Amino acid sequence: MAPYEPEQGTTDAEELSAGRRKAARYLVPVAVAGVAAATIGLVPALASGGDPDLPKLTAQELIEKIAASDTEQLSGTVKINTDLGLPSFGGGAGAFAPGGAGGGGGEDDEGSAADPAAKLMELASGSHTLRVAADGPDKQKVSVLDDAAEYSVIHNGDDVWAYDSATNEAYHTKDTGKSGDRSGKKGDLPKDVPATPKEFARQALKAADKTTSVKVDGSAKVAGRDAYRLVLKPKDAGTTVGRITIAVDAKTGTPLKFTLTPASGGAAVVDVGFTKVDFAEPSASTFDFKPAKGTKVTEEDGRAGKHGSGDFKGAEPAVxxxxxxxxxxxxxxxxxxxxxxxxxxxxxxxxxxxxxxxxxxxxxxxxxxxxxxxxxxxxxxxxxxxxxxxxxxxxxxxxxxxxx
Known part of the structure; x- marks a missing residue:
């Protein structure tokens, strides 16, 4: 972890078809906003239901507590509220994404409605409820809940599945370790999938170097649990980040909520945090998935058909x-x-x-x-x-x- 300066007293063939190439050209601003938001940290305003009285910790001690957290089993509900200030045209930003509303996934389209790269663009705006579960490094599940449908990404051992119940489409790939967690280890959801506030906190803490003011700012009650508030403020001029607040579970050291407020002020750009959380082992059946007969399945190599289409991901540009x-x-x-x-x-x-x-x-x-x-x-x-x-x-x- 990078060093930081605590405050005094505390402290992201041939070629793609012409249609998808055209789409990519005008989708870049939307995709960049969505992916960068996920990478920098989707964030929530911290709810306080009577601040608990907790033992005093310095910022360094609290960061060490996060780093030492060995939480590998949990389940719960995560609420995400995103306000990037994007205008809405009917289906919103996600409507322009391949595989999104009006963007593919039909029978004659090479895209897939279950493509996480397109589907998760919808998290770039509005309010969403996620159901999450994890059982060690080889089993995770994230489900995005809609009024009448559910979209899930499931990692179980060597298999990673994504399923969209609204279109009855699935995407499947093998976990080779290259799509592992953000530290490069084998066995996590693909990097575009937001899992828990811990993932977002990890990105923020990478930036907690000498350009950052870091302090502990009281306590909070989050998802019924006692938590410390860790606040990060950039010292650099030129950034649009105003402050980041991470609610850290006092017992386990697990980040429960993450709030990013822009330098321009106003409401948080994105709110992400548990509304319910349980650190018991989830049922093994939580991570089971087998496409039903009639489900359209897209394999990573592009082979598609009825179980028993399309390109998931083009070549990533050099950055x-x-x-x-x-x-x-x-x-x-x-x-x-x-x-x-x-x-x-x-x-x-x-x-x-x-x-x-x-x-x-x-x-x-x-x-x-x-x-x-x-x-x-x-x-x-x-x-x-x-x-x-x-x-x-x-x-x-x-x-x-x-x-x-």
């Missing part, structure tokens, strides 16, 4: 990180090395174009020219020659990074 800490910026290239389609292009549906125009500001510099797409937390600069600069930083910081 270059500029800078360090809270003001770091990721640099990558759009597919095909081209910038965004211009207004009126046949490649872009009208709703998608309105969505892009509502977010974008034209900018220029030594790098050339481009458009900055803004949310309350994540901003992205897409240059006219097809490069993308993205981070939890201001517009000026993006332009400065591109000028380098």
């Amino acid at each position: 270059n990180v500029i800078g360090e800490g809270w003001t770091s910026v990721a640099e990558l290239e759009l597919p095909g090395g081209q910038g965004l389609p211009t207004s009126g292009s046949a490649d872009v549906p009208a709703d998608a174009q309105r969505f892009l125009d509502s977010l974008g500001d034209k900018v220029s510099g030594k790098f050339g020219s481009g458009t900055v797409f803004k949310t309350r937390l994540i901003n992205a600069l897409i240059t006219d020659d097809g490069k993308v600069y993205v981070g939890a930083v201001t517009k000026d910081a993006l332009v400065e990074a591109a000028n380098r």
